Amino acid sequence: MTVYIVPLIFITVLLLSxxxxxxxxxSFVKGAEGALSLMMSVLPFLLAVMAxxxxxxxxxxxxxxxGFLSPALEFVGIxxxxxxxxxxxxxxxxxxxxxxxxxxxxYGTDGIIGKCASVIYGSSETVFYVSAxxxxxxxxxxxxxxxxxxxxxxxxxNILGCNLCRII
Numbered sequence: 001m002t003v004y005i006v007p008l009i010f011i012t013v014l015l016l017s018x019x020x021x022x023x024x025x026x027s028f029v030k031g032a033e034g035a036l037s038l039m040m041s042v043l044p045f046l047l048a049v050m051a052x053x054x055x056x057x058x059x060x061x062x063x064x065x066x067g068f069l070s071p072a073l074e075f076v077g078i079x080x081x082x083x084x085x086x087x088x089x090x091x092x093x094x095x096x097x098x099x100x101x102x103x104x105x106x107y108g109t110d111g112i113i114g115k116c117a118s119v120i121y122g123s124s125e126t127v128f129y130v131s132a133x134x135x136x137x138x139x140x141x142x143x144x145x146x147x148x149x150x151x152x153x154x155x156x157x158n159i160l161g162c163n164l165c166r167i168i
Contacts, residue, residue: 042136046132046133049091054092057092081113085100097121119158124154124157
């Protein structure tokens with residue numbers, strides 16, 4: 001089914017542009033130009049987040065913090081082996097994918113640890129990356145609660161997902 005979705009969307013957009021008498025090509029070029037300027041304005045923020053994430057992971061600080069937080073995470077239903085994934089997922093997609101791969105190699109994919117890691121990775125988002133992109137171009141001025149609320153929602157989702165993995 002997914003093979004047909006992209007062509008269907010493409011054809012629908014073209015038909016709508018013909019029906020509304022809009023120039024689809026010039027609209028596409030204008031949108032691509034806007035995307036390019038967005039990318040250039042967001043790039044410094046993304047580089048800063050990615051560099052900080054990589055330093056956190058490579059320095060071993062994430063492993064130390066994960067070891068410290070493991071008992072608390074196990075108390076709420078998240079396996080301690082997934083602690084580093086819980087920490088890195090809001091920061092880095094690539095870093096958390098690397099941790100996920102390590103968890104799969106060490107514990108397998110069918111056990112509770114592998115299932116919880118899959119749920120954590122698949123149901124959460126790189127909060128800081130998305131925030132950097134969204135807030136760099138939005139007119140939102142008061143960001144006081146946005147990132148903390150997103151992090152709390154992500155963590156609660158991790159807890160719920162891991163506890164559901166134990167039941168299912």
